[in-house]
Amino acid sequence: MEKLVITGGNRLEGTVDISGAKNAALPLMCAPLLTDEPMTLTNLPRLADITTLSDLLNHLGVTVTIAGGNGGGLTGRSMTFDASNIADTVAPYDIVRKMRASIIVLGPLVARAGEAIVSLPGGCAIGNRPIDLHLKALEALGADIDLEDGYVRASAPKGLSGGTVRFPFVSVGATENALMAAALAKGTSVIENAAREPEIADLANCLIAMGAKIEGAGTETITIEGVDRLHGTTYAVMPDRIEAGSYAVAALMTRGNLLLQNARMADIQAPMDVLSEAGAIISEEKDGVRVKSNGHLQGFNIVTQPFPAFPTDMQAQFMALATVADGASVITEAIFENRFMHVPELCRLGADITVTGASATIRGVPSLRGAQVMATDLRASMSLALAGLVADGDTVVNRLYHLDRGYERLEEKLRNVGAQIERVSA
Ligand code: UD1
Numbered sequence: 109m110e111k112l113v114i115t116g117g118n119r120l121e122g123t124v125d126i127s128g129a130k131n132a133a134l135p136l137m138c139a140p141l142l143t144d145e146p147m148t149l150t151n152l153p154r155l156a157d158i159t160t161l162s163d164l165l166n167h168l169g170v171t172v173t174i175a176g177g178n179g180g181g182l183t184g185r186s187m188t189f190d191a192s193n194i195a196d197t198v199a200p201y202d203i204v205r206k207m208r209a210s211i212i213v214l215g216p217l218v219a220r221a222g223e224a225i226v227s228l229p230g231g232c233a234i235g236n237r238p239i240d241l242h243l244k245a246l247e248a249l250g251a252d253i254d255l256e257d258g259y260v261r262a263s264a265p266k267g268l269s270g271g272t273v274r275f276p277f278v279s280v281g282a283t284e285n286a287l288m289a290a291a292l293a294k295g296t297s298v299i300e301n302a303a304r305e306p307e308i309a310d311l312a313n314c315l316i317a318m319g320a321k322i323e324g325a326g327t328e329t330i331t332i333e334g335v336d337r338l339h340g341t342t343y344a345v346m347p348d349r350i351e352a353g354s355y356a357v358a359a360l361m362t363r364g365n366l367l368l369q370n371a372r373m374a375d376i377q378a379p380m381d382v383l384s385e386a387g388a389i390i391s392e393e394k395d396g397v398r399v400k401s402n403g404h405l406q407g408f409n410i411v412t413q414p415f416p417a418f419p420t421d422m423q424a425q426f427m428a429l430a431t432v433a434d435g436a437s438v439i440t441e442a443i444f445e446n447r448f449m450h451v452p453e454l455c456r457l458g459a460d461i462t463v464t465g466a467s468a469t470i471r472g473v474p475s476l477r478g479a480q481v482m483a484t485d486l487r488a489s490m491s492l493a494l495a496g497l498v499a500d501g502d503t504v505v506n507r508l509y510h511l512d513r514g515y516e517r518l519e520e521k522l523r524n525v526g527a528q529i530e531r532v533s534a
Contacts, residue, residue: 109506109507111504111531113502114496114530115478118528119526124366124369124525132311133158135209136310137158138284141191142315144191147342151344153516155514155516160206160210167196172187197217197225198225199213199224201227205227210229211226215287216289219291219293226259228259246262246268250267251289267293268289270293270295272300273298273299278304280414284308286299287322290332290334296333297332302329306326306349309326312326312330318339318341319338346372346375347372350514351514352376354487354494355368355399356397360383363401366399366400367396378419379419380397404434405429405433410426427439428495429494430470431470431473438468439468440468450487453484457479457496457503458499459495478504480504481506492505496529
């Protein structure tokens with residue numbers, strides 16, 4: 109087991125390359141299931157979740173080729189997906205249990221092959237995370253849904269048909285499943301109360317490049333005119349807004365100055381507004397977003413909500429920031445019911461945090477102290493690494509596999525801008 113050892117106290121300065129977005133890449137990698145022509149994605153991050161989904165696609169009969177054969181260099185790689193022959197329509201438990209996002213194969217698979225059998229992803233560390241909205245969406249498009257032996261079976265042997273999908277609340281993954289399924293359904297579909305996350309527009313743009321007819325992606329109503337077939341294309345994955353936001357926090361926390369190369373301001377406006385309030389000077393530059401400290405760090409309040417509001421995926425990182433800010437901050441988690449597992453770990457570093465229901469009150473302390481901590485989920489891991497950057501002495505972050513699911517070359521990127529951070533074998 110590997111761990112990170114971070115010696116706090118260094119100010120970060122320089123440029124951080126923001127990688128392709130994991131949460132855009134995963135649905136984009138399922139889009140090739142919709143066509144019998146090869147498709148290439150560029151700017152894919154090198155992450156464990158990408159490998160897991162590649163393995164699943166492989167299992168389904170998709171040939172996955174990595175450009176250059178060796179990972180395609182350090183700045184994002186290209187992969188070609190050839191789903192001309194779908195050999196299997198079953199997504200097995202052994203792969204799905206590793207990554208909940210595997211559920212996004214359901215829509216494209218049933219749309220193209222007439223059937224999809226996907227293991228139920230089950231619970232997850234940050235809450236129950238049911239898939240009822242995914243299933244209701246596919247039912248609205250004419251699929252029959254059965255649940256048996258821990259698997260969900262969606263079938264539409266004669267193809268899907270256009271319909272209206274009305275989500276009672278916003279779900280990113282269910283919107284993605286509905287969008288891909290509707291692209292090949294007969295007739296017109298409308299998705300109401302669709303997620304507006306930038307990853308949805310990224311997926312829609314890729315589908316449009318494949319020949320899909322989609323209007324309104326990025327708004328709450330998406331209209332899809334189904335087509336008979338889609339074709340291959342080459343598409344570049346959008347930059348990772350959550351990674352960008354995480355490094356933005358690192359810049360302010362260490363009273364530093366970082367250029368987040370490739371980051372797009374429109375994707376991170378809400379968290380950057382909070383960061384400005386807390387003491388950052390933020391400017392849009394030609395090739396990214398610059399975040400620097402104004403010398404002060406002030407407490408702030410956050411409520412997580414679907415895009416364009418403050419993202420749940422940045423909640424833990426901003427909590428790390430609040431632990432060393434002046435005054436009190438209140439952070440309310442309104443998306444997932446159990447997403448405060450980083451709180452006891454941050455407290456081990458000397459943070460003062462009280463949780464009441466879905467809200468955490470963080471009273472800033474003058475300094476944190478390094479300690480051994482345990483990463484509990486992906487974003488929680490990053491919050492601990494951020495805290496380690498400013499804690500006195502050494503912070504040791506255990507269970508790195510969470511971090512490796514979502515942050516490409518974390519230690520290298522942090523070291524390049526002045527952090528003292530080492531990955532060691534336990
Ligand atoms: C995606 C992101 C994840 C992010 C989340 C919210 C990916 C791969 N993951 O996850 O990083 O934290 O959006 O921005 O893109 N829900 C149901 N029934 C469903 C589906 C969802 O009740 O069928 C609930 C969830 O439990 C949660 C809320 O809806 O409380 C939002 O979840 P959703 O937007 O679906 O998250 P994911 O797509 O799983």
